[in-house]
Amino acid sequence: MASRLLSSEPKIVIIGAGFAGLAAASTLLKQGLKNVLVLEAMDRVGGRVQTVRPFGTNVIEMGATWIHGQKDNPLYELAREEELLAEEGIHVASCLPGVVTPQDYFFTEHSKLLSSNRVEKITGFFGNIMSKIFSQDFKSDCSSWSLGDYLDQEFEASGLSDMEDAGIVFEWCKRAECTDEACNSIYEFSLNQLGLYTPLEGPFFNCLGVRGYQAILDVLLRYLPVSVLRCKKPVKCIHWTDSPGNTIKSKSHPVRIICEDGEQFLADHVIITVSLGCLKERALSMFEPPLPQEKLEAIVKLGFGTVSKIFLEFEERFWPEDCVGIQLLWDKGPENKDVYNVSKQNEGWKKEWFKKIGGFDMVAHHDNVLCGWITGRAAEFMETLPEEEVGEVCVRLLRNFTGWSISNLRAILRSAWHSNPYTRGSYTNVPVGVDALKEQMALAEPVPSTYQKKKMRPLQVLFAGEATHTNFYTTTHGAYLSGVREAERLLLHHGVSPRL
Ligand SMILES: Cc1cc2nc3c(=O)[nH]c(=O)nc-3n(C[C@H](O)[C@H](O)[C@H](O)COP(=O)(O)OP(=O)(O)OC[C@H]3O[C@@H](n4cnc5c(N)ncnc54)[C@H](O)[C@@H]3O)c2cc1C
Known part of the structure; x- marks a missing residue:
């Protein structure tokens, strides 16, 4: 198990319990990391995936409906293995x-x-x-x-x-x-x-069966002990450390996460998975010190539609x-x-x-x-x-x-994805004149990155979520893979081979 290889157990806070956040958490926990906490603003998990039953017992998908594509799609694989797919020929x-x-x-x-x-x-x-x-x-x-x-x-x-x-x-x-x-x-x-x-x-357009997308979320939740997930915990502000003088080698938890209700958490790393819509609205007030200019520009330039x-x-x-x-x-x-x-x-x-x-x-x-x-x-x-x-x-x-x-x-x-303060829209798009690859890479870059400012404590704030995936943005599998990507980045940083 990974934890046995680590000299000290890093404390990791994940913000958001959509597919990206749940994938990051389950990847870390499966590798034996124990100090993981997920803070979710809403009273439910899933984010832009929301399976409801308003008209009798059968499900309605307010957000994502399909799994897009099959080959190498981790969510399709998971749904197939767990027998969660709809029978063929069902109308979509x-x-x-x-x-x-x-x-x-x-x-x-x-x-x-x-x-x-x-x-x-x-x-x-x-x-x-x-x-x-x-x-x-x-x-x-x-x-x-x-x-x-x-x-x-x-x-x-x-x-x-x-x-x-x-x-x-x-x-x-x-x-x-x-x-x-x-x-x-x-x-x-x-x-x-x-x-x-x-x-x-x-x-x-691969359809899910009678339990809808929620059934896939339930599979991911199996890996999360109840104590790892805190719902109704909107995060207001994240304080990280950008000055070399403040490297504070001795300080093991350089990131402070402050929730709307005043509760605070200290962490070595925080993985942000909030939507691009939320970042557009709050990136300037959410981070102290402010995020680097390239990242702020990426947040502005990439589109997020409803x-x-x-x-x-x-x-x-x-x-x-x-x-x-x-x-x-x-x-x-x-x-x-x-x-x-x-x-x-x-x-x-x-x-x-x-x-x-x-x-x-x-x-x-x-x-x-x-x-x-x-x-x-x-x-x-x-x-x-x-x-x-x-x-x-x-x-x-x-x-x-x-x-x-x-x-x-x-x-x-x-649905009200735009009015919802914790989504502020549905998914990413690329406006005319924007270099998507450049902006998505800037969006996904951790702060501080491992190579930029050597003296600073690296990888304090990491970014996952659908918008940060350069090939599969807009999708649930893109979100999922982005969460795995950031979890693996941390595992590697701590000397753990993620595929062990
Ligand atoms: C109408 C609609 C249809 C779609 N159809 C499909 C489809 O058919 N197939 C497909 O693959 N994809 C589809 N998508 C896109 C897919 O749902 C998303 O790409 C994916 O679910 C995004 O996951 P995520 O983890 O990146 O973000 P999210 O699901 O948005 O998760 C982020 C989480 O962060 C939480 N959060 C936000 N702010 C804070 C805060 N301050 N503090 C704490 N928590 C916070 C949110 O509550 C949320 O739970 C659709 C989306 C919509 C809206």
């Missing part, structure tokens, strides 16, 4: 061009149902462009462009734009991609940085047996560039926030529940509205687009 609420099926019903604003053939021509074309962009050898003269500008150019060049209704389906694809990337507009999202994200081999889900439970299912999703095709925008530029300049979008809802999908394990997806500023605005109003708007949209008679709404539940 999606609203994404990559997973459109003939059972998705596409309606225009004038209640016209489009043939699946016509839709498939455009969604298929869109999927091909996206695969091309994601491929390693994607090179384009337009690499400094936004994703939206490039997509528009490809669509124009394809000759498909003359086809009836092609334009509105293409706009839907752009809106859905915008949701996938958690950006406010596809015209703000970097084209050339998209290829940095590495999709793992195997199906992209994706929200709106769950609608109806008294009865009103959509046909073969229908798995109702997708909304607007005559114009909001991903149409003209509309976007107009709405950018004034607050008109507040009256039309609902135009960002891509559609409503069926939800696995629920017969009479639909899930609407919305992103960006519109999603953030939606979070401020009374739930009842959001529900009414969604029912009106469904009625107007489909022309069907809609059963009564029994309940509504929407």
Whole structure:
């Protein structure tokens, strides 16, 4: 066991009990380290993974839904070994061009149902462009462009734009991609940085079984003795030591962690796993002395967007047996560039926030529940509205687009990732002009690093979390691997081979 190899047991505090924090803690504990404490602000673990049961006994995922990719995905492996995956063929609420099926019903604003053939021509074309962009050898003269500008150019060049209704389906694809990337507009999202994200081999949308994502969290929690985890412990401030004069060789715990309730903890190392959204809001007040300039710049430059889900439970299912999703095709925008530029300049979008809802999908394990997806500023605005109003708007949209008679709404539940002070959004994106690799590396760099200022006590503050992973940012497995990475960094620092 590692602890037997260590001359003295380092005290390690982990801030946040999402996938990154739990992975870091379980990695350290599995290696025999005993002085580990996890401080979590919320009254639950999981962070941006939240499995709930608001409509009967079956689960709803407020945050992450899928495990993306299979090969070398530690969470897929874990779910497979523990038999936590859903049976194959289960429908995945999606609203994404990559997973459109003939059972998705596409309606225009004038209640016209489009043939699946016509839709498939455009969604298929869109999927091909996206695969091309994601491929390693994607090179384009337009690499400094936004994703939206490039997509528009490809669509124009394809000759498909003359086809009836092609334009509105293409706009839907752009809106859905915008949701996938958690950006406010596809015209703000970097084209050339998209290829940095590495999709793992195997199906992209792997669904979990009846216990949802919580079942994976439960597996990680097995390694954490109850005394290691303290929930409802928001951390306010972290004092670390940056002056060589203060090396304090004798001082074994150079980091002081101060919680909102005044309780303090001393540690040799602290691993911060709070979201990029939280860092954007609080990095300047959270660290004493302030973080290095490069890290502060990275926090500002990388994007962090909001994706929200709106769950609608109806008294009865009103959509046909073969229908798995109702997708909304607007005559114009909001991903149409003209509309976007107009709405950018004034607050008109507040009256039309609902135009960002891509559609409503069926939800696995629920017969009479639909899930609407919305992103960006519109999603953030939606979070401020009374739930009842959001529900009414969604029912009106469904009625107007489909022309069907809609059963009564029994309940509504929407996520609030942006309003939540401990997430402040959903996941990372890369704005136009930002060098993602450079910024993510700056974000992940420990403070002080082992090589920078030799005289200072190194590795006092370490950074994990989805946003710090250079290939798998945005995902649960990226978060998990970032936690393992920082735990292993500490193990190595203390002379323990992590793979022992
Ligand atoms: C709507 C939505 C859908 C998604 N869909 C998918 C998907 O299908 N597949 C996928 O792979 N990923 C998906 N993701 C992304 C995925 O959920 C995240 O990338 C991942 O869960 C992030 O984990 P993390 O540990 O880095 O951060 P978090 O989960 O945010 O954990 C950080 C923890 O720190 C805590 N914290 C914050 N501030 C403090 C403080 N001051 N003191 C103490 N604790 C604090 C928070 O409460 C939180 O528990 C989705 C996310 C959202 C929101």
